[in-house]
Amino acid sequence: MKLKQIKGCAHYLKSPTNVGVLIDGKEAILIDSGNDTDKAKKIHRELETQGLSIKSIWNTHSHADHWGGNHYLQQKTGCEITSSKIEAAMINNNIMEPFYLYGAEPLKVLKNKFLMAKECSCGIFDSNHIDVAGRSVEIVDLKGHSPGMVGFKTEEGVFFTGDAIFSLEIIEKYKLMYSSDITGHLKTLDFLEKSDAEYYVPSHGDVFGFDGLKDLIEKNRDAIFRVNRILLDEMAEPASLEELLTSSMDRLGVSMNIGQHFLNRTTISAHLSHLCNEGFAVAQMDNNRLVYRTK
Ligand SMILES: [Zn+2]
Incomplete structure (x- = not known):
């Protein structure tokens, strides 16, 4: 796992669930924390090698593969963790993901690390902007895939989009992309289509530029319309x-x-x-x- 710069303060660690890293002096802010404790250890090691300490984790949403490293990193570094109101409620109560999927006390088989990350203490964003290295990072509502999912857009034009846009490989592999709200998901795709970032960082897959945006959004929409x-x-x-x-x-x-x-x-x-x-x-x-x- 190697830290790669995208532009300005925006970096990332390539992983099955990518981890965004915003650098402010000797401090790092993580965007999501990897799938599990193993990944969190690798994230921690790489940032230490780079001379960075983890100040905070911002979670795009509450799916366990995005906050699987929260528990370990918070125990290890005391970092602050924040997300949107509804996603924070689920991150603070790790039974919620299998509970809402099943609709009641879940079957034991659903209580696994893919659906239940280890608990941590997660606060709520109190603003739409946070300053990092003297520049503003916008917290953007990307609801649909998850009810309170957010993305993060830096002033230098790097947009971390969580699970709002899936790569072509994922669309072809899974055919049905998880979503909790199709109406909201389609509105988010419309919104992203009009966005003007230089780089887009999906949680799964490779970073892509503005040139690839329209085509990929069209493919994401087509996959939804096909199921409809x-x-x-x-x-x-x-x-x-x-x-x-x-x-x-x-x-x-x-x-x-x-x-x-x-x-x-x-x-x-x-x-x-x-x-x-x-x-x-x-x-x-x-x-x-x-x-x-x-x-
Ligand atoms: Zn997700």
Whole structure:
């Protein structure tokens, strides 16, 4: 794991979940903290080698692969951790991710490190801007993938976008990209399309420049619209959530374990509320069975 400069104070550590590093003198602010304790140890070692101490961690959102290193780094350095209000509530209560995916006390199989990072103490951002090295870093609302996800944009034009934009490799590999709110997710893509940063740093994948932005956003939108079309087609006959999940995953060629079942079930639920709320479909009870159908 090697610290790489992007521009100005903005650096990053390439990792399965990239870690942004904003440098202010001898201090570093991390944007997310890696998947787990192992990654956190590597982050800590590399920053120490560079003569940097960790001042704080800013979390883009509360998915465990983005804050898996929080516990270790806070114990080791006493760093302050902050996120948006709703994401901080989940980071402070690590049961929340498996709990909301399952909707009740989760199955034991869901209580794993991929869905439950070790707890830490996380505060809430109290402003839309934070000064780093005498320049302003903007905290940007990127809700959709997660309800309170934020990104960070430096004055020098480096935009850390969390999980708002997925790389082509991820779209091709997973077919269905996790989202908790499709309406919000699409608005965030519209917003990002009009943004004017020089560099974009997605949490998964490579840094890309402004030139690649429009095309990648189009691919992200296409992936969402494709799932909408499949669901509308499947809802020609009334169908339950579980039936729609199975038929849409079959059509996308995706096979799921129990964890993926609950992640994809949440995303399909988000698609269904988007399609119902936008007037393309309705949800109704049919003999104690909740079904969705096209309008
Ligand atoms: Zn995420």
